[in-house]
Amino acid sequence: MSFTSKLAAGLLAVALSTPALAGEAIEIHDPYARSSNPKAGAAFMMIHNHGETDDRLMSVRSDVARLVQLHTHVETDAGVMKMMHIEEGFDLPAGGMVHLERGGHHIMFMGLAEPFEQGATVPVTLIFEEAGEVEIMIEVDQDRKAMHGDAEGHEHSHDHSADES
Numbered sequence: 001m002s003f004t005s006k007l008a009a010g011l012l013a014v015a016l017s018t019p020a021l022a023g024e025a026i027e028i029h030d031p032y033a034r035s036s037n038p039k040a041g042a043a044f045m046m047i048h049n050h051g052e053t054d055d056r057l058m059s060v061r062s063d064v065a066r067l068v069q070l071h072t073h074v075e076t077d078a079g080v081m082k083m084m085h086i087e088e089g090f091d092l093p094a095g096g097m098v099h100l101e102r103g104g105h106h107i108m109f110m111g112l113a114e115p116f117e118q119g120a121t122v123p124v125t126l127i128f129e130e131a132g133e134v135e136i137m138i139e140v141d142q143d144r145k146a147m148h149g150d151a152e153g154h155e156h157s158h159d160h161s162a163d164e165s
Contacts, residue, residue, distance in 0.1 A: 025130075026051070027047070033107075035109075035140075041108075043122065045100050046098075047100070047126075049092045052094050054130075055131055057070065057098065058089040058127050063113070063123065064112060066111030069085045069086075069108050070108075071083050072104060081103070117140060120140045122139075
């Protein structure tokens with residue numbers, strides 16, 4: 001690898017590891033994406049609201065998939081974890097945070113234009129009720145281990161009917 005290639009790769013790594021800011025209120029930490037199959041993927045991160053006003057992550061969009069939604073997991077009476085779209089979005093209290101994590105709240109990509117490739121970046125626009133639109137680049141990390149949620153032994157029901165063409 002040439003010096004220029006190493007320098008460019010290093011600069012990209014620093015840019016991706018730096019928190020994304022929306023004004024002074026919203027801060028995005030540790031975003032990463034992964035795919036569960038060639039047609040579907042998800043993104044995870046921590047979103048901090050340093051402002052004095054409550055906010056809400058209302059929706060999300062990206063050109064990498066036919067359908068991009070905010071999802072969460074809920075446990076059914078039968079003990080099976082089921083994924084569902086959260087149309088109202090996620091609350092983001094003033095001075096608080098929302099954690100998008102495996103087995104919990106997350107961004108769902110259905111009908112991927114191309115499978116996620118390790119190390120690639122995914123452009124995503126987060127749409128907040130108060131802060132407006134925040135554009136971020138999320139690195140694909142297929143090897144990242146879940147830190148929370150998605151415990152072994154949980155069954156997951158994923159309805160990817162939107163994947164079907």
